[in-house]
Amino acid sequence: MAIIHRTADRAAQRVSGSNRRKRQTYFRVEESQVIFHHYFSLEFELATTLAGAIAMLPDLEAKCELSHHLHSAMLRARDMRARLRDFLVSDAERKVLPQWKNFVRHLMTAKDDVTLLGALYRVIRPAQYRAYSLHARYTLPVNDAPTKELLEFHLPALKRDIEWGTDYLKRKEEQGRVGDPVFDQQIREHLVALGGIFGVRPPADAPPIPEYPEWQYPAEMALEETFTIRSADRYTLPDWPEYEAIPTAYTHFTELPVIDIVGSIVYDGRKYDMPFDYYMEFIRQMWDEARHTMMGFERLKAFGVDPYSVPIPVGHYAVWTSLSLLHRLASLTQVGEACSFEPKRAWVAAAWKRNDPLSALEHEYDIVDERTHVTFGSRWIKHLMQITSEQRDVKTVVQDADWEFREKINELRKQKGEKWVEDLGQRFMGCGTNTSPVSLAPALDGIPNIIA
Ligand SMILES: [Fe+2]
Ligand SMILES: [Fe+2]
Known part of the structure; x- marks a missing residue:
């Protein structure tokens, strides 16, 4: 590698x-x-773009796993950003x-989910792994120890x-979906033309690279066909066993679209x-919502309800x-999430009383996450209002947002x-006022309609 002295x-x-x-x-x-x-630029572009791309992945497994791995990638980007500050780039x-x-726009021209993940896991992530390993091995171990330790x-x-990506793609291949080796090769050539992951000393004879268009996430979320009911909103089914924790596990599991929604929030930032x-x-919230979905999935299955046959509110x-x-x-975090604590605490208390610890813990840990989501929301709503010179006050923004939803x-x-209503009732007046079905239990259809 020419870059190493x-x-x-x-x-x-x-x-x-x-x-x-002494050789060094x-x-x-x-x-x-x-x-x-260069490292940071690619990591940042990938994480913030692929968050939006969760909505084009139909498989629940891919949505949840990628959310988790993007969170790890973001921790990596955070540490690289801090190291860059040491090198005087703030x-x-x-x-x-x-x-x-x-380069990432090029990746996003992939024609479908398997082509996208194929290029990511066969070309880009392995190239990053090789470059970071090499860097850690060849940099001065004492002088540049912060770099070495960060990478290691x-x-x-x-x-x-x-490993997850490779295994997932192998399983897809067994189902007859092989990805696109031509696209992999184009991404590989593009990477080489930029000088690889190091980004330096690109080959002099590299062909010119076209400008790729900005990508946009889909208007409808992709969802695997195994799910039989795609609904507008949540509703319970009459054939479920009679048990108090089933509607709440269902509510939790159907945070599934919230993974994709939070991905869109990341991308639009x-x-x-x-x-x-x-x-x-x-990105942390996106992963949390994936975990909430998985927690609900596990509980539904444990109670004998097939998670693939419940209505998924796409x-x-x-x-x-x-x-x-x-x-x-505003609507998601300040109504849907902010107003969910009271009923959730009641669910927890009822579950302990019924001697159902796993249902209680499902919501106890959920509350820990949701508290942070509400804080994230209120912080960034204020920031966004400031940079866009928003004229309304926060209360009105939340009220308008809730009404629009x-x-x-x-x-x-x-x-x-x-089920729908003629009259939407009163505008949102705050949690605990019974003025928004988005936030209160029971909601329009008689089940807790807590959103995220
Ligand atoms: Fe959640
Ligand atoms: Fe949440």
Whole structure:
């Protein structure tokens, strides 16, 4: 690898008269700064874009696993950003190198989910793994120990990510979905033309790279066919066993579309040049929602309800992503999530009383996560209102957002032949006021309609 320098320390031999030849490899500080800038740019572009791409992956497994791995990738990006600051590059998210933006746009031209994941797991992630391993091995172990330790610390999670992706693609292949080797090759050639993951010294004879268009997440979320009912909203089915924890496990499991919705929140932050912590927090929330979905999945199965045969409210994705980013954040976090604590605490208490610890713990841990989601929401709503010079106050924004969601979901229920109302009632006056079905239990259809 041309970028790595080697020395036999001839100066020391000359001065000391010793024959001892200490061989050493190294990167210069200036090179380290440039290389880290490339690393960060690609990691950041991938994490914040692929969050939006969760909605184009039909498989529940892929949605949940990718959310988890993107969270690990973001922890890696956070540490790289801190190291970049040591090298005097601050606010790296505002200085993303344009060639990596274009590279990820190229990746997003993949024609379907398997092609996208194929290029990610056969080309990009392994190339990152090789580059980081090499860097850790060849940099000065004492002088540049923070770099070495950072890379070594994050390599195991990247390895787990690649192992999952490889295994998943193998299983897809067994089902007859092989991805696109031509696309893999195009992405590989693009990467080589940029100088690889290090991003330096691109080959002189590399062909010119086209400018790729900005990508947009889909208007409808993809969902595997195994799920038999795609609904506008949540509703219970009469053939479920009679047990108090089943509707609450169902509510939890059907946070499934919230994974995709939070992915859209991450992706749309890019349009407003949000600070790094915005992406960090919402990628964490995306993973939390994946965990909530999995917790509900496990409970439903344990109670003998097939999670694949319950109504999945894909309408939540369609409606929430049709709202502006500000209204999406306001309705989701300040109504759906903020007002869910009271009923959830009641669920926890009832579950302990019934001697059903796993149902109690399902919601106890959920509350821990949801508290942070509400905080993330209120922090970034204020920020967004400030940078867009919003004239309304927060209370009115939340009220308008809630109303818009209710109007749209009601319309969608009507279209899909689900229960809907003539009169939407009163505008939202705050949690505990019984003024929004988004936030209160029981909701319009008689089940807890807590959203996220
Ligand atoms: Fe949740
Ligand atoms: Fe949440």
